Amino acid sequence: MNRENRTSISEFFLLGFSEFPEQQQIIFWLFLCVYLVTMVGNLLILLAIGLDAHLHTPMYFFLANLSFVDICFSSVTIPKMLLNHLLRSKSISYVECMVQIYFFITFINMDGFLLGVMAYDRYMAICRPLHYTTIMCPRFCIILVMISWIITHLHALLHTLLMVQLFFCADNTIPHFFCDPYPILKLSCSDTYINDLMVFTVGGMVFMTPFMCITISYAYIFSKVLKIPSAQGIKKALSTCGSHLTVVSLFYGAIMGIYLRPSSSYSVQDMAATVIFTIITPMLNPFIYSLRNRDIKAALKKIKRELFKDPRITKY
Incomplete structure (x- = not known):
């Protein structure tokens, strides 16, 4: 298509989940509650890990980073959707859309890298316990997280720069509640061969590595666990991995349901799967880790006692 026949649009329109006002109202309050629960739950995890010296270990360091990323991940998509509902608007500017794409790619990949690092931490703790404290030292843990941030930001920058090179014609309606790169590529009237190639190669590598x-x-x-003679030992070893496996299953299961299958259009099932890993998983992570973890529960109870203790009671 010739350049003169192309149109550079200034905004997109997000169709969201429903066009019926009654359903939109229900969805608004549902997403608002989910967002508030996500913020409070992950902030409590951060607070518990930060204030309790017993939780200053590699596993909880990675968990704190995961909670921080989940807060950011949810904040990329939900606030704009809630604001559009209050303003009775479906529009999102081109610049806002590109920014949303950048941070969406950054935080979704950062979630994956942190889950990968946490799996490696569990491997070291169970399979190489004698070398655990030596290898998983604070310096090495910080390096792992820093490398993950660098890779995810560079990956997001690559796809965003390629996205801004595209032209969009008359159709600027996105069948989604945020600027997901997948349906936006389908709206472009430019040749998206390079974008698709980078998604398949670089995106595939970034996805598959963790x-x-x-x-x-x-x-x-x-x-290693199968070689443990006692049932109690097996149960103890698996209990340290149960929460992580649950989160991994939710996160990667939903992503694979969307991006690893051919599709000519973005369906309702795709949107539902996207909601799972962008909204539901960040909300559930604090509950999954706290309900199955005695240390986190003890730290949260300690915070609760400190917050609700009677200030008139003093200890002499």
């Missing part, structure tokens, strides 16, 4: 780390780590973990 996933393979998780798979290999748990292959070693399960092979």
Whole structure:
């Protein structure tokens, strides 16, 4: 298509979940509650880990980073949707859309990298316990997280720069509640071969690296666990991995349901799966980790006692 026949649009329109006012009202309050629960739950995890010296270990350091990323991840998509409902608008500017794409790619990949790093941490704790404190030192943990941030930001920058090179014609309606790169590419009237190639190669590598780390780590973990003679020992070893496996299953299961299958259009099922890993998983993470973790529960109870203790009671 010739350049003169192309149109550079200034905004997109997000169709969201429903066009009926009654349903929109229900969805608004539902998403508002989910967002508030996500913020409070993850902030409590951060507070518990930060204030309790017993939780200053590699596992909880990575969990704190995961909670921070989940707060950011939810804040990329939900606030704009809630604001549009209050303003009775469906529009999002081109610049806002590109910014949303950048941070969406950053935080979704950062979630994956942190889950991969946490799987490696569990492998070291169960399969190589004698070397755990030596290898998983604070400096190495910080380096792992920093490398993850650098890779995810560079990956997001690559796809965003390629996205801004595209032209969009008359159709600027996105069948989604945020600027997901997948349906936006389908709206472009430019040649998206390079974008698709980068998604398949670079995106595939960034996606598969933490996933393979998780798979290999748990292959070693399960092979080690099966050699433990006592049932109590097996239960104890698996209890340290149960929460992480639950989060991994939710996160990667939903992503694979969307991006690893051919589709000519973005369906309602795709949107529902996107909601799982962008909204539901960040909300559930604090509950999954706190309900199955005695240390987190003890730290949260300690915070509760400190917050609600009677200030008139003093200790002499």
